[in-house]
Amino acid sequence: MEIRTFEPKERCGLVVVITGYGKGKTTSAMGMALRAAGHGMKTCIIQFMKGDLYSGEWDGVKKLGGLVELTATGKGFCGIEGNPYSHAEHRKNAQDAVALAHDKIASGRFDLLILDEINNALHLNLVDLDQVHALLHKRPAPLHLVLTGRDAHPEIIDRADTASEVREIKHAYRKGIEPQPGVDF
Template identity: 45%
Template sequence: MEKREGLIIVHTGNGKGKTTASLGLGLRAWGQGFKVLILQFIKGNWKYGELKAAEALGPNFVMRQMGEGFVRNANEDAMAEHCHAAEEALTMARKEILAKQWDMIILDEINYAIKFGVISLAAVLELLDAKPTELHLVLTGRDVRPEIIDKADLVTEMKEIKHPYKKGIKAQKGIEF
């Protein structure tokens, strides 16, 4: 069997589809017999459609919502809760990366968590350095830092061309959640 070269993959940009693309990669990997873990750093409390799908795929495709929801415009108390949740997600990510039980780990919205200061760039760079050789590690979220781009093997930027929200169309079930 060919030796796997674990990649660091980044999906970033202001366009829609970063999480969706990472889930597509996860689904492809699962279809090849890989064990996939998704840790969501920001998303929490909402009932996203992908949670039901992940549950149906069984123990080799696991999704854990670790966040407290949207960070933007959070007051001081809420920000403390976001920081605590993000630290717990980071601790879990470190534990799962070092456990070497997964073939792919997706750190959803981790770039956003860095941007809003709920986790440190230094801590994430340490995670990337600790990545086992065979592990595929996927990071999503807007405004990826140049230091992460430097460590990545593949970076894709989603660019918004047009979005229904600008016409007043609210988030659609099955599309945004």
């Protein structure tokens, strides 16, 4: 059997939104980084609200031959029990992440930019709707832009080419199973 290689008549950057309350949003974005690396494409991942708690993808992407750059800009999830930082402190970090995203877009070095949890950051008022619109506006046509996180704003979904809602059918933690490395983080 011959293996075929598909090449679209026209290459164009896509805006992809992955939202919903189920497992598989960040995970899906990481899968796109892996897939892009297979094509030799370069990915930049900026994680909003993450940075306080180790996750396997941080070392996973380092193995991809320098094709993926990941920055976790946050102090943990805003509003989560036990998180000691104020809303203003979370917002400061998210604002820095937006500035970083502008820099990475301007650099022209990437084929895929993943703004992980930005939907959630917008919902929690750590970034403003206008700021996300501005990032979308600045995106050059060939750049893929992936926005993950629950509670995606309807206007951002409107601007997406592809949008998925990951719905939770069930989750292990509801029966008392703690998060497991490799699957959950």
